[in-house]
Amino acid sequence: MHVPSEMLAGSLCPVTAAVAVVGVGAATLALLRERTSAPRAGRVALVCAAVFGLQMLNYPIFGGVSGHLIAGVFASALLGVPAGVLAMGLVLTLQTLLFADGGLAMLGANVVNMALLGAGAGGLLRLALMRRGVSESWATCLAAAASVQLAALALGLQLAIGSSAPALAIGQLLAVHAVLALVEGVATAALVGLCASTADGARDRRGYVSLAGLVLVCLAAAPFASAFPDAFEWTMARFDLLPGAPNFARAPFTDYSVGGIANETASAFAAGVVGVVAVMTASFALARPFARRSRA
Numbered sequence: 173m174h175v176p177s178e179m180l181a182g183s184l185c186p187v188t189a190a191v192a193v194v195g196v197g198a199a200t201l202a203l204l205r206e207r208t209s210a211p212r213a214g215r216v217a218l219v220c221a222a223v224f225g226l227q228m229l230n231y232p233i234f235g236g237v238s239g240h241l242i243a244g245v246f247a248s249a250l251l252g253v254p255a256g257v258l259a260m261g262l263v264l265t266l267q268t269l270l271f272a273d274g275g276l277a278m279l280g281a282n283v284v285n286m287a288l289l290g291a292g293a294g295g296l297l298r299l300a301l302m303r304r305g306v307s308e309s310w311a312t313c314l315a316a317a318a319s320v321q322l323a324a325l326a327l328g329l330q331l332a333i334g335s336s337a338p339a340l341a342i343g344q345l346l347a348v349h350a351v352l353a354l355v356e357g358v359a360t361a362a363l364v365g366l367c368a369s370t371a372d373g374a375r376d377r378r379g380y381v382s383l384a385g386l387v388l389v390c391l392a393a394a395p396f397a398s399a400f401p402d403a404f405e406w407t408m409a410r411f412d413l414l415p416g417a418p419n420f421a422r423a424p425f426t427d428y429s430v431g432g433i434a435n436e437t438a439s440a441f442a443a444g445v446v447g448v449v450a451v452m453t454a455s456f457a458l459a460r461p462f463a464r465r466s467r468a
Contacts, residue, residue, distance in 0.1 A: 173242065173282075173285060173286060173323060173324070173327060173349075173402070173403075173404050174264075174267070174268075174273050174274035174278075174282055174404075175274060175275060175278040175281050175282055175285075175327070175330075175404075176274065176275050176278065176405075176414065176415060176417075176419050177275030177276065177277060177278060177415060177417040177418065177419045177420075178275065178277075178415035178417045179275065179278060179331075179335060179408070179413075179414075179415055180278060180281060180330055180331070180334035180335055181333075181334040181335065182277070183334070184281075184330065184333060184334035185277045185278065185280060185281070185334075186280075187280075188278075188280035188281040188283075188284050188330065189279070189280030190280070191280065191284050191288070192261075192279070192280040192281075192283035192284050192287070192288065193280075195257065195283070195284065195287070195288040195292065196257065196258065196261050196283065196287070196288075199253075199254040199255075199257035199258050199261075199292065200254070200258065202253075202254040203252075203254040203255055203258065203462055204462070206252070206254065209252060210252075210255065210459075210462040210463050211250075211251045211252060211255050211459065211462075211463065212459075212463050213455075213456045213459040213460045213462075213463045214380070214456065215250070215251070215379075215380070215383075216251060216255060216259060216455050216456065216458075216459035216463075217451075217452040217453075217455045217456040217459070218380065218383040218384060218387065218452070219246075219247055219250050219251055219259060219383065220247075220259045220262060220263055220451045220452065220454075220455035221383075221387045221448045221451050221452045221455075222243070222246070222363075222367075222383055222386045222387050222390065223243040223246065223247050223259060223260065223263050223451075224263050224266075224267070224390075224447050224448060224451045225386070225387050225389075225390025225391060225394065225444065225448065226240065226241045226243045226246070226363075226386075226390055227240050227241065227242070227243065227263070227267070228240070228390060228394040228397060228428065228444060228447075229241070229390060229393055229394060229397050230397040230398040230399075230400070230402060231355075231397070231398055232398045232400055233348070233351055233352070233403070234351075236400050236401070236406070237348065237400055237401065237402070237403055237406045238397075238398040238399075238400035238401065238402050238403075238406075239348075239351070239352040239355065239402055239403050240397075240402065241355070241356055241359055241360070242286050242290045242319065242320060242323065242356060243260075243290075243360070244256065244260055244286055244287065244289075244290025244291035244292075244294050244295070244316075244319050244323075245290070245291065245294040245295055245298055245312060245315050245316040245319050245356075245360050245364075246316070246360050246363055246364060247259045247260055247291050247295075248291045248292070248294065248295025248298065249295065249298060249312055249360075249364045250364065250367055250383075252295075253291070253292060253295035253296055253299070255459075255462075256291040256292070256295050257287050257288060257291045257292045257295075258287075258458070259291070259455060260283075260286055260287035260290060260291040261283050261287040262451070262454060262455055262458065263451060264279065264282050264283055264286060264287060265279065265283075266447070266450055266451055266454065267447075268282075268419065268420055268423070269420065269423060270423055270424060270425050270446070270447065270450060271423055271425050271426065271427070271428050271443065271447065272418065272419040272420045272421075272423035272426045272427065273419070273428070274419060275417075275419045275420070276419070276420045281327075281330055284326060285323040285326045285327050285330075286323055289319065289322045289323050289326055290319045290320075290322070290323050291319075293319065293322055294315045294316060294318060294319025294322065295315070297314075297315040297318055297319070298311045298312055298314075298315035298316075299311075301314060301315060308364075308368075309361045309364075309365060310361075312357075312360055312361045312364050313357040313358060313360065313361035314357060315357075316353075316356045316357045316359075316360035316361065317353040317354060317356055317357030318353070319356070320349055320352055320353035320356045321346070321349060321350065321353050323349075324345060324346050324349035324353075325346065327345065327404070328342040328345055328346055331345075335413065336413065337408070337411065337413055338411065340411075341407055341408070341410070341411040341413065344407050344410070345403070345404065345407045348403040348406070348407060349403055352403060363386065366382050366386070367379055367382045367383050367386065387448060390444070391441065391444045391445060391448060392441075394428075394440055394441065394444045395436070395437040395438075395440040395441050395444075396437075397440075425443045425446060425447075428440055428443040428444070428447070429443055430442040430443050430446065
């Protein structure tokens with residue numbers, strides 16, 4: 173679902189960037205107000221690494237189409253909604269800068285779709301369902317599925333306003349993402365259940381081990397992920413709408429590969445390791461001030 177360079181009109185990009193900045197700023201302020209519940213920096217780092225790893229795992233759907241988890245509700249369930257939004261925003265930013273995954277000018281749209289709606293709106297929906305008596309697992313499943321459709325709807329609206337995509341292409345995009353939403357819901361409920369011991373703030377070793385194990389599994393599986401285009405790329409390609417411009421020419425590990433490593437499997441694994449280390453380092457550094465403040 174990462175929007176590539178020049179996919180949207182230049183006039184729309186400042187708008188999505190402004191919305192993204194306001195949303196991330198609101199999440200930051202909300203986290204600052206949570207004096208006693210800011211997640212620990214180590215947990216933030218592991219969850220961010222897990223989100224990065226899960227997004228590397230493209231799985232085949234049908235007819236040469238693949239998809240991957242957004243993991244926004246996963247992040248919000250384990251970190252809280254404000255921290256989940258910030259975690260997603262950080263992962264999306266590093267994906268663009270390091271791996272050219274999404275256009276630099278499109279980063280605002282990607283943050284709106286996957287961080288503000290995926291983690292933010294999805295996370296709030298999960299909490300609302302739980303307050304109404306829905307079990308945690310069902311609330312997580314339903315919210316995660318809804319978050320994918322919310323993100324797809326936002327992307328469809330952006331395409332309708334800022335591109336030449338016809339209504340048929342947007343409709344097909346939403347239909348394909350309905351399938352991905354089902355997978356997202358089931359997988360997120362299972363993964364949150366696996367790592368649930370970190371969701372209540374307890375320093376439980378089992379939760380940390382579960383998250384670390386998930387990251388390692390993602391790294392090991394990433395080189396064998398589906399090479400089929402994801403649902404967004406596939407739909408846009410069918411209507412000859414994919415732009416040819418590079419996403420971010422200065423990204424050192426374009427397409428999740430490391431230069432100088434001829435073996436594709438080894439290159440993809442090395443890129444995954446680089447990404448996990450970068451995400452964990454950056455997220456740990458950014459989370460420490462919040463964690464210290466909550467303990468003060």
